[in-house]
Amino acid sequence: MDELAGRFPPGLEYVTPYDTTQFIDASVETVLHTFIEAFLIVGVILFIFLQNWRFTVIAMSVVPVSVLATFAGFYAFGFSINLLTLFALVLSIGIVVDDAILVVENVERVLSEDEEITVTQATIRAMKEVGGPVIATSLIMAAVFVPVAFLGGFSGQIYQQFALTIAVSVAFSALMALTFTPALSAIFIKHDLHRKESAFMRAVRTPLRLFDRLFAGITAVYMWVVKVLVRFWGVALLLTALVGVGSWWLYQSTPSTLVPETDQGIVLASVQLPDSASLERTKNYMDKLSSAIKDVEGVKFSTAVAGYDMLTSSVNTARGIIFVNMEPWGERDLTASELIGKIMQFGAQIPGGSAMAFNMPPIVGLSTTGGFTGYLQSYEGASPEELYQASLKVMQAAAHNPVLNQVFTTFNVNVPSYEAKIDRQKALSYGVSMSALNSTLGNTFGNGFVNYFSYQGRNFQVYLQNEDEFRKTPDDISSVYVRGGDGERIPLSEFVTMERKTAPAVVTRFGVYSGAQFQGGPAPGYSSGQAIEAMEQIVQDELGDGWGMGWTGTAYQESQAGSAATMAIIFGMLMVFLILAAQYESWSLPLAVLTATPFAFLGGIGGIALRGLDTSVYVQIGMLVVVGLAAKNAILIVEFAELQRREQGKSIREAAITAAHLRFRPIVMTSLAFIFGTLPLALATGASDTSSHHIGTTVAVGMASVAILGSLFVPTFYAMIAGVTDWLRGKTQGQGDSRDDELALEHDTR
Structure with a gap:
């Protein structure tokens, strides 16, 4: 159009009065700004914790490489750059640096503990300690998201793009953490952690030293609580059960919708x-x-x-x-x-x-008005008049329901119209067939397809219809002729009589039943899911069992989304359990990792409820993210606790407490990097801000809950589960040894 506008005559210009791409362009630009903000914020958080620009650069270097690799994944899977994939990229910033943080933080710890060790030796020792957790956490994230990509339906399509984007970025970040990050650490890190600093550098680092003192105090409080919970694990078990029940109740009581409406x-x-x-x-x-x-x-x-x-x-x-x-x-x-x-x-x-x-509906094509769309159906074959009276009852009841807003029906039987009555016997006596009468009436007073017409390489459809002035009144049928059996032209008025009456303008069938279309939405403070339930209840109360609502568009998709979300979370947790069981060669220790998930649910749904938002597909996606991250943090504690037991010979309780102390700083560091990296989403303004709030709030608050509560309770459950497992193993082996002694004694007696 810009090219054509250069050849327009003077005084002629063009505008685009209806442009749906404006919202898309603005949304993509908003998320791109959020991506840059998240990248910078994560870099600042890492520098505060690592307090070394070399460590920070090495950890942050995995982000651009993983993002570029993820774009290659887009190309391989045929994905476009859209809101879902961009949301996934924003979240992946905080996820992909986790593995690199584990490596550089452990290198820093090894260097600080041994002044004689070289950087290369420190890197090798650090990789021996964290190589297993890096692989395990990457497999966990993949296990959470990859099965979701195979879900069907509309929700499955949304999950698929997000899940595969996260999975690809995590896979490449793990590859980088196992190869690229240790190589950079061995080359660029200097063993200067214990050299004397000048007065100027000490002054510059004063805020960082104050931060270290503050964090040391927080760590001391954390360790005191952990020791108490490890000792009184029964209290921890009760509190976790209450958290799980409370999270489920909060999820069920929070209003739900398929995709949140936003200002487009x-x-x-x-x-x-x-x-x-x-x-x-x-x-x-x-x-x-x-x-x-x-x-x-x-x-x-x-x-x-x-x-x-x-x-x-x-x-x-x-x-x-x-x-x-x-x-x-x-x-x-x-x-x-x-x-x-x-x-x-x-x-x-x-x-x-x-x-x-x-x-504007959030998903164009699934809805016209942005609310719900359904059809009131008569299972017993009601007449149009009966269907209309029933629709009036439903509409009146909906007007008095506090959950519903702006509910109306498009079905109306009072539209002035004409009914054409044909004298079949007379027409047959003149040799006029019913098909000839129907086609003549339809092609002149309505319209009828003739053929295709090709012109300059393009095909045009040709339709036949009378000019307006020849179809204005019922008397115009006398001016339209049909040929009789003898070839004579006979006016339609000989066989057709027009009778004035009222009738529906449009008669719709939904499925096999005639239906009256209803549209509406939830009242302020209620969700579309509650509105759908209210409509179904009204139909049941007002009309009985012979009537029902058939849903279409977003209402139908929303009814299917709930089961898809539940399946996604269950499959994700099952895959996490199986992978951990294979890695630890134990059926019990993976349970200690999964005990962090109730705290993820509590934070995610709690944040949504506190902000007065609805649960949606974006919230469900966010829940999957925090479930994977909760398991990821828990693995760090469980893995190091097992390492303390095997290599240091510590007791279960000592191993749990030591692992909690050693892993607290990296867990807080990675958690804060992720939380602050997703805050721009939770606080976004402009286009697509509502969608950003849904997913950003879920992951930010959910991760905060995991970092605080999960870090406190996972050591407790590790100690409890490992203790019970050892006790059961001891009982089993004891019974086996006693049986062997009895058999030996019986043999000696003989």
């Missing part, structure tokens, strides 16, 4: 005039309404299309649709919700019609 910069308005109003009358009303909308500050374009009913997707002279494009988000204070209220107010003030405004 576009508002749709459905215009209604009295049934059978002329097209000219509809245009005049819409011109006045469109002019009033254009005068609102923050509105860029208002485009009116008369004669089309957006709610039923049908042609209707008494209906119309207005597309309202708003100014970019940074150039207006007006929100889409505020504009919707203004449009409906204008529609009520202008005489002759009414207007219903809607936010």
